[in-house]
Amino acid sequence: MRITVDQDICIGAGQCALTAPRVFTQDDDGFGTVLPGREDGAGDPLLREAARACPVGAIEVAGG
Template sequence: MHIEIDIDTDVCIGAGQCALAAPGVFTQDDDGYSMLLPGSENGVADPMVRQAARSCPVSAITVRDTAG
């Protein structure tokens, strides 16, 4: 199963909880806002990605299952 990860940059407050929960997928830009590491937009489902989405205090991360 693959997943699609989106970060709503208009909602993100730069708390960094996603980068702490799943450092292999998320990082923070120079201003402290969350961003995906290159190649992480579509990947194999990882339980830590879902934990990172749940830990976001403003629910800026969406994780969706995709076919293929």
Template sequence: MHISIDSNRCIGSAQCAVTVPAVFEQDEDGLSTVIAGREDGAGQPLVREAARACPVQAITLTETDRT
């Protein structure tokens, strides 16, 4: 899995960072980012829920081939 955030779309509601603080955080502008190195979701079970909770659907999860 690969997580990306469309920062043009992000409204800084922080729903993702509240749901999965191990993967998402807020930058200085109050916008959400994926913590460096955690773009694969770091095995966190609630990543999908965080993407769903985003009020502006700014989070995209792309399935990657398992190797």
């Protein structure tokens, strides 16, 4: 599985970091980003819910 956050779309709502804090965080500018080493989701049960919670659809979960 591969997780990406499209920085061109992200508006910094923070829903990803609130929903799946073991996978996502917000960078210094407030935009969502995947935590280092967590690009595969590591089986986090809230990963797909975090992707659905993104109000602009900036999170892509591929595979798995």
